[in-house]
Amino acid sequence: MNRRSLGLLLATVTAATLTVGTAPAATAVPTADAHLGTRASDPFYRYDGSRPLSSYEPGDVLKKRTLNYHLVGIPTPVKAIQLLYRTTDAQGRPSAxxxxxxxxxxxDGSKAVSYQSFYDSLDPEDGPSRAIAGDVSLGGLIANAEAIVMAPLLLKGYDLVIPDTEGQTAEFAAGPAYGTNTLDSIRASTRAEGTGLHSDTEFGLLGYSGGAIATNWAAALAPAYAPEVNRRLVGFAEAGLLVAPAHNLRYVDGALMWNGVLPMAVIGVARAYDIDIKPYLSEKGLKVYNELEYGSIVDALGRYPGMTWKDMVKPEYKDPNSIPAFVEAVNKVNLGQAATPTVPGFIGQGNAGRLEGTFNNPPGIGTGDGVMVAGDVRTLARQYCATGNDSIKYEQYNLLSHFGAMPYWTPRAMDWLDDRFAGKPAPTSCGSIPVGNSLAPEKPTTAN
Structure with a gap:
């Protein structure tokens, strides 16, 4: 890529960001194929080979195409290579x-950043690859706006790898699948011809909010799932992190804006683990389920002010832990139960959730940035320090909310990654991180 092409990209993304509110939006309309991510209009997303998908290794490239990078449907001169690759879903099954x-x-192909988007959606159509290919949807506008974050990295000479972290079934909040999708994306990018990346390319992981879920799970899973990738990771930078989703559901319960992520997370995790959540839902819960089944974070924010878990479920399930499938699923996606990353990490977290309409301070959970729980993130960072990784830098922003923390944290994260690629010693906060919450697994209770 040359600077002229990138300059045109920056001009386009600036215009796109200014017109986000008026850009044409494609409403998420579920079809028989939508949940499977098989779009009749774009066969690129379907694996239709004669060999069983299980016969390929994770990260193997199944298809490849080159196209112009689009912003809100407008092609730019920047070229992008897209890969369909074999990966592993939340239940350990082969997927594409x-x-x-x-x-x-x-x-020169020596350094790359795997950028994990915060597109946060239950609709496969909102993934970054589809936005880059020219599709325009309401949820996909987030992936378009993120080009303003990615452009400075390209200017510094980093290659970018941008996975659809939620996979082709849009399993929102199902962290382990985010991690495998990210790691196999890196594998695929170095195996495909024409990407300029190779087996010696060094990678940094970068992501905020939903992108932080993918970033941390990738870092945690890499030593066992993709050791050859782990050896080439210089570090992971993330902020606004989801750690123990059961805590977040209690934290946002009844909030003015962020409580819409409650049903989104339930739907996404249930989808990932084949759980039928509908029998537990009240009439209102079923209505919300149907409204958000293929919705995005844009559809959910501020849509149900004051709504609580009790509003969504039948009276006998007012305690979410009375649903065994819920307990089993949230424990699977609790980062506190995952392995410790072996590479340096920079973790940021806001803690002024009142600015975004979340006033809760539940016992044992405390406060956060409006949607993410600060005490959970502190404990995770302390846990990493205590289990062998003393290269963890943690920052808590007590005056910043979820939206506010990102513009402050992002340039700091980029500088931190620059230093890791330059081989500088990683700074540490180990020994000075305040105590947080217990990240112990949830325990089932009896319905009443």
Whole structure:
């Protein structure tokens, strides 16, 4: 990529960001194929080979195409390579997913950033690869706006790898699948011809909010799931992190804006683990389920002010832990129960949730940035320090909310990654991180 092309990209993304409120929006309309991510209009997303998908290794490339990078449907001169690759879903089954590779200015293929988007959606159509390919949807506007974050990395010469972290079934909040999708995206990017990436390319992981879920799970799973990738990771940078989803559901319960993520997370995790949640839902819960089944975070924010878990379920399930399938699922996606990353990490977390309409301070959970729980993130960072990784830098932003923390944290994260690629010693906060919450597994209770 040259600077002129990137300049045009920056001009387009600036215009796109200014017109986000008026850009054409495609409403998420579920079809028989939508949940499977098999779009009749774009066969690229379907694996239709003669060999069983299980016969491929994770990260093997199944299809490849080169296209112009689009912003809100407008093509730019920047070229992007998209790959359909074999990966592993939340239940350990073979699956196919898509990632995008964009070359940095003057890149020599030696360093790349895997950027995990915070597109946060239950609709496969909202994934970053589809936005880059020219599709326009309401939820996909987030992936378009993120180009403003990615452009500075390209200017620095980093190649970018941008996975559809939620997979082709849009399993929102199902962290382990986010992690495998991310790691196999890196594998695929170095195996495909023409990407400029190779087996010696060093990678940094970067993500905020939903992107932080993918970033942390990838870092945690890498030593066992993708050791050859782990050896080439210089570090992971993340902020606004979901750690123990059961805590977050209690934290946002009844909030003015962020409580819409409650049903989204329940739907996404239930989808990932084949759980039928509908029998537990009240009439209102079923209505919300149907409204958000293929919705995005854009559909959910501020839509149900004051709604609580009790509003969504039948009276006998007012305690979510009275649903055994719920307990089993949230324990699977609790980062506190996952392995410790072996590479340096920079973790940021806001803690002024009142600014975004979340006033809760539940016992044992405390406060957060409006949607993510600060005490959970502190404990996770302390846990990493205590289990062998003393290269963890933690920052808590007590005056910043979820939206506010990102513009403050992002340039700091980029500088931190620059230093890791430069081989500088990683700073540490180990020994000075305040105590947080217990991340012990949830325990089932008896319905009453």
């Amino acid at each position: 997913n898509v990632t995008t590779v964009v070359r940095g200015v003057g890149s």
